[in-house]
Every structure is written in structure tokens, then in C-alpha cells.
Amino acid sequence: MYGILFGKNSNHKIDYISVELIHEEFSFTSDVSEDEVFVKYKKTPSQFKQTFPAVLTYYDKNNNPLNN
Secondary structure: EEEEEEEEEEOOOOEEEEEEEOOOEEEEEEOOOOOOEEEEEEEEEOOOOOOOOOOEEEEEEOOOOOOO
């Protein structure tokens, strides 16, 4: 199983995205600062039962959250 992020960052406001699973102890960040359009993925441990939903937080280059 993989966690997959895809989207647009055409104005380059998003520096990176933090992903945290709600029902499992797992998180990762993905740098999208140079990408206008992105597809990112991260393999999740095979023993996980609930890999959805996740909390996504978008950050600017100054580490300020963009979606609060």
C-alpha cells in the first residue's frame, strides 16, 4: 500500500506537505517547492490495517501552515 499525493502548485506557494495517518502511527513529508504539478508517493508498512484517512498540512517556505 502507498500513500499518494498529487496536485497543482502553479504559484509555488506550497513548499512541502506533511501527511499524518489518523488511525496508524505513520507520517511523512514531501517537498513540492519546485513542482508546478506533482505526484508523490510513500510506501506504508504492510501490517497497517487503516491507511485512510490522513491529515494533510501544507507549508510555505517559512514553515507556516497554509491551510489553517
